[in-house]
Amino acid sequence: MQLAASKARPGGPSGTRRSLPFKVNRRKLTETLTAYTFLAPYLFVLIVFTLIAIVTALTLSFFYVDFGFTTPIFYGFRNYLNIWYDLTHDGDFAAGLRNCVEYTIGVVTLQTTLALFLALLLNQKVHGRGFFRTIFYLPSMTSSVAISLIFYWLYQPQGGINYVLSLLHIQGPAWLENPSTALPAIMLLNIWTTAPTFMLMYLAALQDIPSTLYEAARVDGANSWQMLWKITVPLLRPTTFAVVALGSIGAFQMFDQAFVMEGASGTPLRSTLTAAMVIYDTAFQKSLMGLACAQAFVLFIIIFAVTLLQKRYIDANIQY
Amino acid sequence: MSTIGGVARAEKAQLPSVAVSMRRRPPLPLQPGQLVLYIVLIGYGLFSLAPFLFAFSSSFKTYAQVLSWPPSLLPNPATLDNYRFILSGAQLFPRYILNSLIYAGAVTVLNVLLASMAGYAFGRMEFPGKNFFYLLTLAVLMIPSQLILIPKFLVAYTLHLTDNYGGLIVPAMVTPTSVFLMTQFLKTLPRELEEAALIDGCSRFRAFWQIIFPLVRPAVTVVALLSFQGAWNEFLWPLIVMSHQENYTLTVGLAFFKGNYVTQYNLVLAGAMISIAPLVIIFFIFQRYFIQGLSTSGLAGR
Numbered sequence: 001m002q003l004a005a006s007k008a009r010p011g012g013p014s015g016t017r018r019s020l021p022f023k024v025n026r027r028k029l030t031e032t033l034t035a036y037t038f039l040a041p042y043l044f045v046l047i048v049f050t051l052i053a054i055v056t057a058l059t060l061s062f063f064y065v066d067f068g069f070t071t072p073i074f075y076g077f078r079n080y081l082n083i084w085y086d087l088t089h090d091g092d093f094a095a096g097l098r099n100c101v102e103y104t105i106g107v108v109t110l111q112t113t114l115a116l117f118l119a120l121l122l123n124q125k126v127h128g129r130g131f132f133r134t135i136f137y138l139p140s141m142t143s144s145v146a147i148s149l150i151f152y153w154l155y156q157p158q159g160g161i162n163y164v165l166s167l168l169h170i171q172g173p174a175w176l177e178n179p180s181t182a183l184p185a186i187m188l189l190n191i192w193t194t195a196p197t198f199m200l201m202y203l204a205a206l207q208d209i210p211s212t213l214y215e216a217a218r219v220d221g222a223n224s225w226q227m228l229w230k231i232t233v234p235l236l237r238p239t240t241f242a243v244v245a246l247g248s249i250g251a252f253q254m255f256d257q258a259f260v261m262e263g264a265s266g267t268p269l270r271s272t273l274t275a276a277m278v279i280y281d282t283a284f285q286k287s288l289m290g291l292a293c294a295q296a297f298v299l300f301i302i303i304f305a306v307t308l309l310q311k312r313y314i315d316a317n318i319q320y
Numbered sequence: 321m322s323t324i325g326g327v328a329r330a331e332k333a334q335l336p337s338v339a340v341s342m343r344r345r346p347p348l349p350l351q352p353g354q355l356v357l358y359i360v361l362i363g364y365g366l367f368s369l370a371p372f373l374f375a376f377s378s379s380f381k382t383y384a385q386v387l388s389w390p391p392s393l394l395p396n397p398a399t400l401d402n403y404r405f406i407l408s409g410a411q412l413f414p415r416y417i418l419n420s421l422i423y424a425g426a427v428t429v430l431n432v433l434l435a436s437m438a439g440y441a442f443g444r445m446e447f448p449g450k451n452f453f454y455l456l457t458l459a460v461l462m463i464p465s466q467l468i469l470i471p472k473f474l475v476a477y478t479l480h481l482t483d484n485y486g487g488l489i490v491p492a493m494v495t496p497t498s499v500f501l502m503t504q505f506l507k508t509l510p511r512e513l514e515e516a517a518l519i520d521g522c523s524r525f526r527a528f529w530q531i532i533f534p535l536v537r538p539a540v541t542v543v544a545l546l547s548f549q550g551a552w553n554e555f556l557w558p559l560i561v562m563s564h565q566e567n568y569t570l571t572v573g574l575a576f577f578k579g580n581y582v583t584q585y586n587l588v589l590a591g592a593m594i595s596i597a598p599l600v601i602i603f604f605i606f607q608r609y610f611i612q613g614l615s616t617s618g619l620a621g622r
Contacts, residue, residue, distance in 0.1 A: 028447075034524040035447040042438035042494045043453065048479075049472050049491040050460055056471035118364065124357055134607045135365045138372065141603050141610065143553035145571040146592040149578055150375045153585045158389050160374055166390075196368075200611055253466045256555045260575050276466050276556075283470045284560060292470050300467040307462075 061294035067287045079294035093295055096266070096275040097302070099183060103274070104251040104306075106187045111195040112243050116236070118195065119202030120228075133203070140196040148260035151189045152176070155261075176261060179271040186257050186272060194250065198243045205239040206232070241315035245307050252303050255280070275299050372596070379403070379589040386586040402590035415566050416573035417594065423488045423558070423569055424551040431547040432540050434494035439502025439539075440528050444511070454503070457496045465556075473560055487561040488569070492551060498543045505539035506532070541609045545602065549610075552599060570595050 036043075061079055063072040086093045118136060122129055139147065154160040155175040162172030175185040209232065217227050233240075255276040258266060264281060266273025279299070283292035378386055379402055380395040406413045441447070442454050472491060473482070481487035513535070514527040558569040568576070574591050581587050603610060 031445060031524070032447040035441040035445045035450070038437040038441040038445075038524075038528070039453070041434045042499055045491065045494050046453075046456070046460065046496070048475060050463070050468060050496075053468040053471035053475055054463070056474065057468055060471065060474075121357060121361060126357065126361065130608075132361050132365055133611060134604070136368050137607075137611065138368055138600070138603070141549060142372075142596045142599060143555070143571055145553075145555050145574050146595040147371075149574060149588050149592040150371055152578070153375070153378075153589060154371060156585075158387070158391075160371075160391055163389075163391050192368075249462070249464055253464055260555075260578065263579075279466060279469070280556075280560075283473075289470055289474070296467050296470060300464055303464050 057293045057296060060290050061297050063290045065289035065293075067283070067289050072290070075290060079291045080298075082291060083294055083298055092270065092273060092281070093275065093278045093298075095270045096273045096278040097299075099266075099271065099273055100252050100254070100275045103183060103187055103254060104248050106184070107190050107194070107251045108244055108247040110187075111191045111198060111247055112240065114191060114195040115198035115243060116202050116240075118199040119206055120232075122199070122203055123206045133200070136199065137196045139193045142193075144193070144256040145260055147189065147193055148257045151185075152261045155185050177268055179269045182262065182268055182271045186254075186261065189257060190251070190254070194247065198247065201239055201243055202236065205236055209235050238315055241310060244314060245310050248306055248310065249303055252299065252306070372600075375589050376593055379586065379593045381586050383584060383586050386589075387583075402586045403594075405587060406590050406594065411577065412566060412568070412573065413570075413577075413591070413594070416568055416570045419485075419567060420552060420570040422485060424548050426485070426489045427492045427551040428544050428548045430489070430493040431495060431498045432544050435498035435502045435543055436506075436533060436536055436540065437528070438494065438499045439506045439536075440532060442499070442503040443506030444509075444514075444532070445524070457499055460496045461500065469556070469560070476561060482561050483563045483567055488551075488558055491557075492547075492554075495547070495550075498547060501543055501546075502536070502539055505536060509535060538609070541606065545606055545610050548602070549599060552595075 060072070062075055062077070064075045064078075065072045083093060085091070087097075088094075122133060122136075126132065156162075157172070157174040157177075161175070165172040173181050175181050213231050213235075214227055217231060222230070253276050254274050258272040258274055259277060259280075262268075262272040264277060264285070266277055275295070276299075279292050279295045282288050282295060374393070377394055378391075380398040380400070381392075382395075382397070382399055382401070385392065385395065405411070442450060442457075476482055476487050476491065479490075481490055509532065514522070514531045517527050517531060518524070553571065554569070555571045555575070558572050559575070562568055562572065565573075565576075574588075574595055577591055578588050
């Protein structure tokens with residue numbers, strides 16, 4: 001496509017036709033070589049650790065691969081049939097996916113709402129906006145492991161959260177030991193850590209909305225509530241799509257928090273087992289690399305389908 | 321997939337634009353609506369800070385005190401024993417910290433250098449294949465890391481990059497996010513900057529190194545901060561790639577430490593504080609750049 005562009009380039013009077021194309025090509029060649037020299041380290045990482053890795057993942061999902069020194073055995077669709085059996089017989093992967101869906105719906109809904117709410121607050125005429133933004137963002141930048149350790153302690157039956165609840169005369173549960181509260185507890189922790197990142201995206205988008213729209217609406221007698229629902233929210237749709245899509249991609253892959261707080265088996269009663277933890281277990285504990293790749297591919301297809309649906313329903317073109 | 325809103329948005333946004341929000345506003349009389357606004361803001365601020373402050377104070381408590389009910393806000397007596405125990409060397413924590421520093425330090429320096437080189441090619445040069453590789457970069461930003469985790473490990477294993485620093489550093493030495501940020505920034509610099517020098521016969525390498533690189537400081541800061549944060553906080557990859565305990569990073573070491581000292585919250589919290597402190601300090605010094613970078617990329621926080 002670049003060649004076509006150079007051919008269409010104007011100039012090149014007929015008198016210099018003999019020497020010019022050669023010169024141009026040589027300069028172009030040097031430029032191309034230089035560009036690829038600049039790109040070489042990046043393309044190495046991109047090709048080796050991403051592109052080759054994707055192709056390998058797909059290929060291995062059709063093999064039996066024991067992590068060791070045995071040759072892979074072609075398995076056809078047996079890994080996928082294995083997953084199908086797991087899914088239809090309430091296996092670990094089924095439990096992991098179920099938890100992921102529940103977790104993603106809860107986290108994405110609440111964190112998107114919270115992110116938008118916080119961004120709208122900070123978009124008001126506020127003194128010390130930078131200060132509040134920094135403080136709000138603090139949970140988002142610290143390590144998931146350290147945060148999980150802090151909340152592991154706060155969620156104890158005799159921990160800080162139940163103490164605050166006891167001040168309100170509420171008897172808090174043993175958050176992390178009860179199958180019905182363990183996953184919601186991790187959800188709350190994750191909403192708290194991720195919402196501020198998306199708040200920043202909303203804040204940047206809010207500042208791009210022309211103030212003339214609000215002025216015109218005010219002249220027409222609209223109140224703030226109407227302006228929020230008729231101007232702000234519709235114009236934020238592309239950002240909302242990004243926030244929901246990125247949030248879902250992240251939530252579907254949750255690993256660190258559950259692994260640190262509840263251990264590799266997703267106690268209690270698999271209630272915090274996630275798909276990522278099952279994949280980790282299949283690959284590195286059970287040493288079934290091929291099956292793990294197939295599981296990862298199924299997870300990818302689910303995430304991809306969810307993103308497409310979100311694109312279709314949230315990022316739909318709006319007409320004025 | 322590359323048309324996902326975040327990327328499309330960020331294409332448009334320029335790094336320095338966030339500065340607009342930092343401008344001072346004239347003082348206003350406090351109205352009832354505003355009072356509510358400030359109460360909510362301060363309330364959420366406390367909600368964000370409280371777990372850190374409480375954990376920080378409790379990391380100076382004794383074992384008996386950290387278990388006491390009702391919990392006390394301040395340690396009494398305050399003791400440094402928890403930190404002394406952790407840093408004594410018996411727990412390998414000094415080694416974990418060193419490993420994390422080498423990992424995060426190398427990833428930061430390499431990302432700044434290699435991503436600005438790649439960004440220079442994508443943002444300021446014309447060559448066949450440019451659009452293809454740049455679109456590929458944008459597409460890769462959207463791929464869930466779980467998909468390639470196992471083959472990435474197998475590739476690293478084949479290249480003898482497991483259980484050593486190379487395994488941590490090489491796959492992360494120039495990330496698509498860094499390249500994306502650098503390209504977006506380098507595109508915005510005027511083309512005339514190096515044009516005259518190039519016509520005078522200056523090589524692309526000299527033009528990059530002597531003219532352009534000194535001008536990319538804002539983007540360098542963002543890429544450096546995000547790379548450091550990403551590597552310092554990374555958990556799953558070091559967990560997989562490192563097998564000997566002395567090779568663990570701080571995050572992995574902490575997770576296993578918690579497994580051994582389950583109810584000794586005073587020790588666990590001191591460990592968590594050691595992991596959080598460097599980032600909090602860096603964050604408060606450079607918070608403006610952090611937030612610029614995140615508003616632009618919208619991706620790095622994952």
